[in-house]
Amino acid sequence: MKARLFRLAGRIITILPAAIVEVLVLYLLITYLKPWATAIEIFFRVIGFLIVMYLFSYRAESTYKLLWVLFVMAMPVAGATAYLFWGNKRTSRFLRRKVEMSEQNMQVTLDIDPVPLNEMGAIDPRMAQSFEYLEQMTGFPPRFNENAEFYPVGEEAFEQMLIDLESAKKFIYLEYFIIQRGKMLDAIVDILVRKAAEGVDVKLIYDDFGSLATFSRQSARELRAKGIDFLAFNQVTTLSGTMNNRTHRKYIVIDGRICYSGGINLSDEYINIDPPYGHWKDFGFKIEGPAVGNYLYMFVTFWNAFRTKKIPDEVFGEVPLAAKANRGVVLSYYDSPFFSEPISNNFYIELLGDAKHYAWFYTPYLILGDNLLDAFVRAAKRGVDVRIIMPGIPDKKIIYTLSRSYYRPLMEAGVKIYEYTPGFVHAKASVIDDEVCTIGSVNLDYRSLFLHFENNSAFWNAPIVREIKEDFLKTQDQCRMVKEEDLRIRLIEGFLRIIAPLC
Numbered sequence: 001m002k003a004r005l006f007r008l009a010g011r012i013i014t015i016l017p018a019a020i021v022e023v024l025v026l027y028l029l030i031t032y033l034k035p036w037a038t039a040i041e042i043f044f045r046v047i048g049f050l051i052v053m054y055l056f057s058y059r060a061e062s063t064y065k066l067l068w069v070l071f072v073m074a075m076p077v078a079g080a081t082a083y084l085f086w087g088n089k090r091t092s093r094f095l096r097r098k099v100e101m102s103e104q105n106m107q108v109t110l111d112i113d114p115v116p117l118n119e120m121g122a123i124d125p126r127m128a129q130s131f132e133y134l135e136q137m138t139g140f141p142p143r144f145n146e147n148a149e150f151y152p153v154g155e156e157a158f159e160q161m162l163i164d165l166e167s168a169k170k171f172i173y174l175e176y177f178i179i180q181r182g183k184m185l186d187a188i189v190d191i192l193v194r195k196a197a198e199g200v201d202v203k204l205i206y207d208d209f210g211s212l213a214t215f216s217r218q219s220a221r222e223l224r225a226k227g228i229d230f231l232a233f234n235q236v237t238t239l240s241g242t243m244n245n246r247t248h249r250k251y252i253v254i255d256g257r258i259c260y261s262g263g264i265n266l267s268d269e270y271i272n273i274d275p276p277y278g279h280w281k282d283f284g285f286k287i288e289g290p291a292v293g294n295y296l297y298m299f300v301t302f303w304n305a306f307r308t309k310k311i312p313d314e315v316f317g318e319v320p321l322a323a324k325a326n327r328g329v330v331l332s333y334y335d336s337p338f339f340s341e342p343i344s345n346n347f348y349i350e351l352l353g354d355a356k357h358y359a360w361f362y363t364p365y366l367i368l369g370d371n372l373l374d375a376f377v378r379a380a381k382r383g384v385d386v387r388i389i390m391p392g393i394p395d396k397k398i399i400y401t402l403s404r405s406y407y408r409p410l411m412e413a414g415v416k417i418y419e420y421t422p423g424f425v426h427a428k429a430s431v432i433d434d435e436v437c438t439i440g441s442v443n444l445d446y447r448s449l450f451l452h453f454e455n456n457s458a459f460w461n462a463p464i465v466r467e468i469k470e471d472f473l474k475t476q477d478q479c480r481m482v483k484e485e486d487l488r489i490r491l492i493e494g495f496l497r498i499i500a501p502l503c
């Protein structure tokens with residue numbers, strides 16, 4: 001803990017000069033423009049009015065719009081300034097342009113195979129439409145599922161992950177939100193260093209903000225000296241509008257033939273080594289075959305967007321062209337704040353609308369926009385068995401309090417909510433009607449659904465669907481079902497619901 005605080009303090013110090021300069025400039029403007037204070041206030045009121053009009057016409061989540069409308073109306077100067085700097089997507093144009101240029105410069109495209117969707121359509125036309133929506137909005141095609149292995153806890157995934165890392169011959173690409181020195185990361189780094197010495201191309205993307213308190217830049221430089229090239233995504237150098245757009249993605253691609261993903265970061269608590277909040281319940285999964293190409297495309301797009309030395313298109317030649325076995329369909333995609341619609345949010349709305357018998361979800365946080373909240377409520381009211389498993393021991397008490405503020409409207413509609421008594425649930429998954437499951441990095445919260453880069457895999461008629469259902473029932477046996485009498489109405493919850501998009 002002391003080491004983590006030390007690293008955090010060191011990183012804060014690095015951005016302190018830029019923050020001081022920004023505050024100093026603001027102070028000078030206020031001081032020397034004081035004679036024109038009235039004119040400035042009128043100017044910002046006009047700007048605030050235009051922002052409010054824009055927000056009402058802008059297609060966005062109503063909760064998000066309400067937050068900014070209240071802020072701008074209550075404090076025109078501060079509200080308008082904050083919105084112009086942090087509240088609109090224009091502040092992230094630099095990131096967006098880099099990613100889009102990377103995709104445009106790639107000579108390889110993800111070939112669209114119509115056969116998986118056609119087979120889905122012959123059996124379940126409505127679900128095929130939902131998968132087609134994902135394909136059209138993200139550009140990532142569905143593939144036949146060759147093999148998908150499910151790991152109900154992080155330590156099981158980690159054990160197999162080390163074995164497959166040892167088998168790498170061409171390249172190992174990793175992308176994670178959090179990396180932290182410890183037994184897990186050190187074991188992986190030992191293999192990566194040996195593989196790099198053998199000529200394997202080893203590259204790591206980690207989120208600079210996500211690893212702010214857990215991984216120092218000195219440690220990153222040591223990795224590079226050992227042959228591991230890295231990219232600290234969206235570095236924290238000053239306060240800017242891009243701060244909100246983090247890569248929350250979590251996956252490893254090995255030689256274009258194997259991919260590991262799920263909710264697991266590269267830190268010891270994810271494999272239950274000294275977990276701080278009781279037993280850490282997380283998911284991992286492994287896929288093989290042509291579906292791995294979607295994850296490889298995600299990595300290459302990001303890496304080539306921000307590094308001058310590009311990954312050559314030849315790496316895609318390592319991806320199998322066809323599945324050796326047909327075990328259902330998988331569509332792996334990444335979500336982006338730069339897409340015209342919140343893809344994962346809308347896909348979950350689709351799944352809840354498609355559900356006929358049951359829709360069960362795991363999530364560590366429950367901060368829903370109005371549209372997704374309504375989808376949960378409508379599904380439960382029409383008789384679908386809707387259940388949500390949440391943590392019993394929270395990692396962030398304010399976020400836990402905010403999440404619990406959503407319990408009452410859900411439970412009144414018939415949604416059953418369970419809290420995992422042994423500890424913290426970090427798994428992000430869903431299973432619907434013995435037919436479809438999703439598993440990846442997407443939480444049911446505002447940041448995951450609207451602000452972060454995420455990765456997710458949706459499986460249809462695959463064995464992993466049954467495995468996640470079985471795990472849900474086993475996990476539910478270790479949970480306490482939340483009752484109406486457990487809920488208390490507190491003023492803090494109303495305030496937190498207003499600022500939910502910022503949490």
